[in-house]
Amino acid sequence: MTQADLSSEIGAALPYLRRYARALTGSQTTGDKYAAATLEAVLADRTMVAEASSGKAGLFQVFHGIWITTGAPVTEDDTGPRAAAQRHLAKLTTNSREALLLHTIEEFSMAEVGEIMQTGADEAETLIDTARREMADGMSGRVLIIEDEAIIAMDLESIVADLGHRVTGVARTRDGAIKLAHQEAPDLILADIQLADNSSGVDAVNDILGQLGERPVIFITAFPERLLTGDKPEPAFLISKPYSEEQVRSAISQAMFFSSTETLRA
Structure with missing residues (x-):
């Protein structure tokens, strides 16, 4: 090369x-x-x-x-919830969360995960299985879904419920998302970028966070590189379209560990 x-x-x-x-x-x-x-x-x-x-x-x-x-x-x-989240993460098996993210979100093969972490593919697979078990036993809370495509919204609802979380509502527009967030404050927001009325999921999230305070957000977009420049405030959690169920499950589990809201259940 x-x-x-x-x-x-x-x-x-x-x-x-x-x-x-x-x-x-x-x-x-x-x-x-x-x-x-x-x-x-x-x-x-x-x-x-x-x-x-x-x-x-x-x-x-x-x-x-x-x-x-x-x-x-x-x-x-x-400090506060942030430090608590880090202490919670420290209890997980060493390198398990890293292996899970590398495989599910970044889509590296088992062999590549082993190469990156300087271990074998079998060990990488064991770490990933361990992470899935440990994070499945983690926190559960309330999730607001902002998605204008009905089939995708139903799919996301199913994944969220299977993880033991409760969906507070599904919004198709910016105004609808803000209304739902006021009716019941979510612990986590799962949002598409482009909404039904050509409004922005990013703007909807910014409005909600400005009024309710910080909480984790997962954005779903077909163009992730546009939100990964490092030049401006951008999301910490991002899933590419088309997504897999495993990617969504992994991202939700990861994001829940960083939630600072008080309605979470351990």
Whole structure:
């Protein structure tokens, strides 16, 4: 692989590294800092990336090396619910959540997950199975769905219910979403970007968070790279369309760990 090819692969993979980092930390700011540190490390020494099975796998492998050495610490900014979420995450089996995200959200194969985490494919599969069990026994709460396509909304409702959460309502428009959020405040919001009346799911979420306070949000979009630039406030949790059930289940479980609302049940 030439330097130009390697640079191109790294550039194409960088938005998805941001997505992974944000999902791990539950924060755009913290996740993007990890992604930036990874890029700096690669620019200083491209050996690991160049020797990996692909530029993307190599980039994530460098990230993982940085992540495990820092121990995903609670920072000075992580107080109250944020610190509590990190302590909850610390109780999970080491590397299990990372393996689950790499496989379900970033769609790496078992072999690639093993390569990134420097373990075997069998060990990666064991970690993923462990994460599924541990996170299934995690928190449950109230979920607001903002989605204008009826079939997709029904599918999301089913997935949310199967995870043990309760759907507070399904909104097709920005105004409808705001109304439902006021009727019953959600612990988590699952939102499409483009809504039925050409209103924005992003605007609906911003309105709700501005009135009810911070809570985790998962955006669903056919163009994830547009919301993974790092240039402006962007979501910490993002699913690509078309999505798989496993991706939605994983993202919801991850996001619930970072909820600061008081209506969650452990």
